[in-house]
Amino acid sequence: MQSETVIEVKDMHFAYKDGTEAIKGINLNIHKGEFIALIGQNGAGKTTFAKTLNGLLKPTEGYVKCDGIDTNQKGVIKKLVKKVGYVFQNPDHQLFNTRVDKEIAYAPINVGFSHEEVEKRVTEAAAVAGIREEHMKMHPFFLPKGLRQRVSIASILALKPKVIIVDEPTTGQDYKQSIEIMNFLKELNENQGHTIIIITHEMDIVAKYCKRLIVLCHGKILMEGSTKEVFSKPDLLENTFVKPPEVTQLAQALGDFGLSNDILSIDELWKEFSSHLGGEKFEKNTCS
Incomplete structure (x- = not known):
């Protein structure tokens, strides 16, 4: 459905x-x-x-x-x-408040939520985004990029x-x-x-x-x-200069040996390798 x-x-x-x-x-x-x-x-x-x-x-x-x-x-x-929330490629282009808690609160305030609702949404969004209490009063630009990105996402999450x-x-x-x-x-x-x-x-x-x-x-x-x-x-995909992941390309190069052309992980590759090329036997011989 x-x-x-x-x-x-x-x-x-x-x-x-x-x-x-x-x-x-x-x-x-x-x-x-x-x-x-x-x-x-x-x-x-x-x-x-x-x-x-x-x-x-x-x-x-x-x-x-x-x-x-x-x-x-x-x-x-x-x-x-x-x-629909949009998180920019560079969080520094999105963040503009001087404190993390104010950054997360900006959108809920701007759309007219009550003070109590804003505080609730800020707390919830920060918790979901993994932003700790000690970060809330810091300037976002003093945080590492990964955490700044979480602040950007939290500011979006606050609108649910x-x-x-x-x-x-x-x-x-x-x-x-x-x-x-x-x-x-x-x-x-x-x-x-x-x-x-x-x-x-x-x-x-x-x-x-x-x-x-x-x-x-x-x-x-x-x-x-x-x-x-x-x-x-x-x-x-070549028409748009996109190449599949390397493991997928490897499987496709080995297609003549019976491997699928849509393998996405090493685990999938090894499973098919074991099935089609006797990989299980090879693994046992190698480890013995």
């Missing part, structure tokens, strides 16, 4: 004021509880498209509806920010949106920090019920966390489907 649609995109075009058409006729439905990656080469339209999903940019043709609200309607911004869009969540972070932030987004998706959309160039991250991929090329959807489906078509 298909879950509820939280974002509907119909025949959507977007052109900048100079006439540059960045999005060219996209049709797409995004459903409750999905974990989606927008992928494609630089200039494919990923960030522009993402910004149309919560009203930061308005379609020039067609429409985007967030939880039934047309983003082109006048006076809907305060409604939209409660539906159904959808959270995160632009390049792992850029500029080491492996440990990247895994921490992705595990946090996974927690929000699986245990808090948020639909998560990330924009990323990290295909290993995509393979590990994302369930559905939307591949953009020159402002259009080149293909979309499950992570396995998309990565199983390397020839088509």
Whole structure:
């Protein structure tokens, strides 16, 4: 049974004021509880498209509806920010208050919640984001980048949106920090019920966390489907200069030996290797 649609995109075009058409006729439905990656080469339209999903940019043709609200309607911004939150690639471009608690409280105050409700939402959002009490009165810029990103996400969580869009969540972070932030987004998706959309160039991250991929090329959807489906078509992906994860490429190179072309992890690779090439016997002989 298909879950509820939280974002509907119909025949959507977007052109900048100079006439540059960045999005060219996209049709797409995004459903409750999905974990989606927008992928494609630089200039494919990923960030522009993402910004149309919560009203930061308005379609020039067609429409985007967030939880039934047309983003082109006048006076809907305060409604939209409660539906779809957007976390910028660089948290320093999003954070502007002098204290963490004020940063998280800004949006709830701005949309008109009571003082009591604001305090409750700040406390809840900080707890979910893993921001400790000792951080709350600190200047956000005194925190490490990974924690600043959590503050950015907490400021979005305070509005309890159904959808959270995160632009390049792992850029500029080491492996440990990247895994921490992705595990946090996974927690929000699986245990808090948020639909998560990330924009990323990290295909290993995509393979590990994302369930559905939307591949953009020159402002259009080149293909979309499950992570396995998309990565199983390397020839088509080449059109947007995207390569599957290295483990998937290895499996595809060994396709003549019976390996599937949609393997996403070392565990999957070894399982198929054991099944098709006698890997279990090889492992026993190697370890004896």
